[in-house]
Amino acid sequence: MLIPHLHFNGNCKEAISLYEKAFNTKADSIIQNSDYAPEEYKNDNRIAHAVMPIHGQKVFFNDRFGKKDTSTDIAVHLIVMFKSEADLLSCYDIMKEGSTTIDPLETLPYSPLAVQFIDKFGVQWGFMVDPSGEG
Incomplete structure (x- = not known):
């Protein structure tokens, strides 16, 4: 099983x-840092671990812990396949605020509607409509 794990910088609850x-x-499930290690992280309500199903896929979330200077130049791009254009537009309408568009809403040879953007948390998303309608 491959599970995407998204790390945030103190705004995981908002995401x-x-x-x-x-x-x-x-x-x-949502476990706050103070729940995980109450003595060490008293009053620290950042997220230590959370799990959310998104389109049938388990996704892990947390606020970044450990070495603050550890980073990577490898980009991760999450693709979500929707059953219909209406489903895609409904989700995108909620997530587009504060986002940066990479490729605007458009028809592609392999999808009736697609958009690529980086949300306000820095996560890169690709939304596409599955031409088979299976999403």
Whole structure:
């Protein structure tokens, strides 16, 4: 099983809230740092670990911990296949605020509607309509 894991910089709760609304889902579990290690992280409500199903795929979330200077230049691009243009537009309408468009809404040879953008949390998304309607 391959599970995408998204790391945020102190705004994981806000991202979870937006994604729950956009993808009409709920996080299965949310563990705050203070829940995980109460003595060490008293009053620290950053997210230590959360799990949310998005379009049938389990996705992990957290606020970045550990070495702050650790980074990577490898880009991760999450693709979501929708059953219909209406489903894509409904989700995109919620997530586009504060985002940066890479490729605008357009018809592609392999999808009736697609858009690529980086959301306000820095996560790169590609939304596409599955031409078979299976999404």
